[in-house]
Amino acid sequence: xxxxxxxxxxxxxxxxxxxxxxxxxxxxxxxxxxxxxxxxxxxxxxxxxxxxxxxxxxxxxxxxxxxxxxxxxxxxxxxxxxxxxxxxxxxxxxxxxxxxxxxxxxxxxxxxxxx
Amino acid sequence: xxxxxxxxxxxxxxxxxxxxxxxxxxxxxxxxxxxxxxxxxxxxxxxxxxxxxxxxxxxxxxxxxxxxxxxxxxxxxxxxxxxxxxxxxxxxxxxxxxxxxxxxxxxxxx
Numbered sequence: 001x002x003x004x005x006x007x008x009x010x011x012x013x014x015x016x017x018x019x020x021x022x023x024x025x026x027x028x029x030x031x032x033x034x035x036x037x038x039x040x041x042x043x044x045x046x047x048x049x050x051x052x053x054x055x056x057x058x059x060x061x062x063x064x065x066x067x068x069x070x071x072x073x074x075x076x077x078x079x080x081x082x083x084x085x086x087x088x089x090x091x092x093x094x095x096x097x098x099x100x101x102x103x104x105x106x107x108x109x110x111x112x113x114x115x
Numbered sequence: 116x117x118x119x120x121x122x123x124x125x126x127x128x129x130x131x132x133x134x135x136x137x138x139x140x141x142x143x144x145x146x147x148x149x150x151x152x153x154x155x156x157x158x159x160x161x162x163x164x165x166x167x168x169x170x171x172x173x174x175x176x177x178x179x180x181x182x183x184x185x186x187x188x189x190x191x192x193x194x195x196x197x198x199x200x201x202x203x204x205x206x207x208x209x210x211x212x213x214x215x216x217x218x219x220x221x222x223x224x225x
Contacts, residue, residue, distance in 0.1 A: 009155065009156075010155075033213075037156070041217070042117075042119075042201070042215040042216060042217045042218060043201070043203075043213075043215040044215075045212060045213070048212075090156040092156070092158060094213075103148075103160060103163045104148055104150075104160055104163070104203070104205075104213060105160060106150070106157065106158035106159070106160070107157070108155065108156070108157035109155060109156030109157045109158065110156070111155065111156050
């Protein structure tokens with residue numbers, strides 16, 4: 001299994017500012033995933049973060065808006081830059097670990113409100 | 116049309132009732148996941164299935180690969196089961212990725 005510590009759990013931010021979300025995993029993982037869940041919507045993948053290389057972004061998400069760091073195999077950060085009210089969402093990090101199949105583990109989520 | 120569809124979107128029941136949440140998908144998958152999301156936003160993985168049936172306590176998950184359908188059942192439901200239940204499938208597109216259903220909001224009244 002994997003235990004993920006995600007911080008902060010919630011924040012209220014002013015528009016135009018940036019927020020960095022951290023995820024710490026209790027074991028080494030190759031890939032970490034960052035998701036966004038807008039109000040009333042399902043989770044959408046923002047990007048996949050590999051250690052030692054640039055993150056791979058999904059269509060509709062760009063590095064300038066959501067820069068990601070992955071300095072080692074247990075840690076990653078997602079920054080939401082130049083925030084607007086439309087960025088108000090839950091942001092989640094996730095890892096997958098092989099076992100009997102590939103099981104997904106999630107952080108506790110960061111509930112972001114931009115005012 | 117979404118690749119993963121859940122029904123119902125909202126479900127309210129009385130304590131003790133038997134609950135069924137359904138998930139249909141339209142793509143080839145390597146596994147299907149049932150997740151539970153609590154009001155704070157955190158997500159817990161309940162099951163990962165690639166065939167057949169799994170049981171954990173009062174929760175049962177089944178999958179029919181031929182029909183591309185899965186169900187999550189809760190027996191003897193309790194107010195603490197109130198949460199959003201999300202179905203997600205693992206698909207292979209270059210790298211493996213998860214595609215999520217829109218979730219089912221379950222409320223169990225005492």
